Amino acid sequence: MTKRNIVVLGAGYGGIRVAQELNKRLLNQDKYQIVLVNKQDYHTLRTQLYEPAVGTRDYNEVIIPLNEIVEGMSLVKGTVSEIDLHKRIVVINSTKEISFHYLVIALGSMPEYFGIKGLKENSISLNNINDAQVINDRIDNLLVKKSEERNEAPLHFVVGGGGLTGVEFTGELASYLEEKWEKYNLSADQYKITIIEAANQLLPGMSEEIAAYAKQTLEDLGVKVIINDLISEVTPEKIYLKSSPEIKYSLLIWAGGIRGNSILAKSGIKTDGRGRILVNPYLQYIDDPYIYAVGDSALVKDPETGIPVLPTAQAAIQEGRQVAQNIYADITGQPLKEHQPGLILLCITVGRGRGLGESKKFRIKGVSAALLKKFIPIKYFFTIGGLKLLGRRGMK
Numbered sequence: 001m002t003k004r005n006i007v008v009l010g011a012g013y014g015g016i017r018v019a020q021e022l023n024k025r026l027l028n029q030d031k032y033q034i035v036l037v038n039k040q041d042y043h044t045l046r047t048q049l050y051e052p053a054v055g056t057r058d059y060n061e062v063i064i065p066l067n068e069i070v071e072g073m074s075l076v077k078g079t080v081s082e083i084d085l086h087k088r089i090v091v092i093n094s095t096k097e098i099s100f101h102y103l104v105i106a107l108g109s110m111p112e113y114f115g116i117k118g119l120k121e122n123s124i125s126l127n128n129i130n131d132a133q134v135i136n137d138r139i140d141n142l143l144v145k146k147s148e149e150r151n152e153a154p155l156h157f158v159v160g161g162g163g164l165t166g167v168e169f170t171g172e173l174a175s176y177l178e179e180k181w182e183k184y185n186l187s188a189d190q191y192k193i194t195i196i197e198a199a200n201q202l203l204p205g206m207s208e209e210i211a212a213y214a215k216q217t218l219e220d221l222g223v224k225v226i227i228n229d230l231i232s233e234v235t236p237e238k239i240y241l242k243s244s245p246e247i248k249y250s251l252l253i254w255a256g257g258i259r260g261n262s263i264l265a266k267s268g269i270k271t272d273g274r275g276r277i278l279v280n281p282y283l284q285y286i287d288d289p290y291i292y293a294v295g296d297s298a299l300v301k302d303p304e305t306g307i308p309v310l311p312t313a314q315a316a317i318q319e320g321r322q323v324a325q326n327i328y329a330d331i332t333g334q335p336l337k338e339h340q341p342g343l344i345l346l347c348i349t350v351g352r353g354r355g356l357g358e359s360k361k362f363r364i365k366g367v368s369a370a371l372l373k374k375f376i377p378i379k380y381f382f383t384i385g386g387l388k389l390l391g392r393r394g395m396k
């Protein structure tokens with residue numbers, strides 16, 4: 001008998017969770033097979049990308065080969081080029097077709113440029129491992145070139161967006177340069193770092209206390225923090241702000257926003273203004289109960305507040321677990337459950353040895369938060385790969 005395909009698109013935080021949980025539940029049955037499709041043959045720890053981008057961790061430490069963490073399912077390495085809802089197929093690399101009975105969309109996000117003139121062309125975003133490599137090469141080249149040129153103007157690293165990604169990257173870069181400028185034969189006044197946030201505090205959505213701590217910590221590291229200002233245009237040399245004078249820059253990292261994967265709109269799937277799939281409380285696409293979506297690609301709302309759930313790895317994992325349960329319930333004729341977002345702890349480092357974290361229940365700052373952040377990937381390794389993966393990866 002031909003098995004029916006449960007196709008999971010994307011092997012990020014959400015997709016891996018769906019595939020692993022469903023695989024456990026569907027063991028010893030012969031009606032369904034799971035097909036996991038991903039651009040790369042590895043899973044990326046996106047939450048750690050700021051480290052290889054700055055150069056404080058090796059790339060290999062933030063990726064895990066998929067065959068180390070999934071088994072008992074079909075793995076397809078390729079780029080989803082289209083989802084055909086009518087023919088019920090997914091097209092890979094514009095050539096290969098995979099039919100689906102159930103489809104889970106977990107394709108993550110892409111940068112949102114808000115139509116700002118010149119921003120896309122003149123910035124780099126930190127979306128995947130390739131971006132991290134490009135950013136790291138650019139930082140290194142700029143520092144090497146600067147040490148050879150010795151002209152007056154300092155290098156200027158600018159980060160657009162003071163959310164989790166922007167603050168974490170900025171802190172890491174500032175700590176790295178503080179430690180390494182001598183290695184590049186530079187003096188401390190030959191570089192500067194600026195972070196620009198449009199809201200009236202860093203880390204919008206987090207408490208004022210935590211935001212003030214992030215600002216103070218970055219300033220202690222020599223970073224200039226600009227809040228309440230918008231980037232209105234970017235040229236190859238200058239950033240124009242709405243209310244401040246223009247800024248000359250050497251490298252612009254854009255961490256100011258994300259939107260759902262462009263494949264969705266291209267495939268005629270209904271999305272919101274930020275390109276996220278519209279789903280019901282069971283995380284099913286509103287027009288098709290056999291299609292589910294999780295993570296950054298989905299517009300999931302908190303049922304109590306009606307506010308969209310923040311796009312985080314933890315949210316993607318929680319949604320992935322729910323989708324696996326609901327598909328299994330559907331297959332076995334049980335009622336589906338509405339998704340209730342669980343407790344989310346937002347936790348980041350702000351430079352070496354400093355960090356912050358916040359959930360609905362508690363706040364944490366300083367060294368203890370930095371230690372907690374170090375523990376999160378270790379726990380994650382254990383969850384997705386057990387002691388075997390933890391043993392291979394060590395406690396770095």
Ligand SMILES: Cc1cc2nc3c(=O)[nH]c(=O)nc-3n(C[C@H](O)[C@H](O)[C@H](O)COP(=O)(O)OP(=O)(O)OC[C@H]3O[C@@H](n4cnc5c(N)ncnc54)[C@H](O)[C@@H]3O)c2cc1C
Pocket residue numbers: 009010011012013014015037038039040043044046047048049050078079080081106107108109126127164165168261263294295296297311312313314315316346347348
């Ligand atoms: C630098 C940085 C720091 C962050 N820090 C935190 C943090 O501290 N805590 C937190 O909770 N969240 C953090 N986040 C956010 C978090 O990483 C995302 O919310 C999370 O990765 C979303 O999970 P996902 O499964 O939706 O997508 P992803 O994890 O992005 O996975 C999507 C997968 O789909 C694949 N894919 C995309 N397009 C295609 C295609 N066309 N064909 C085939 N495959 C495709 C990708 O290669 C990827 O493997 C951070 C993000 C960044 C960038």
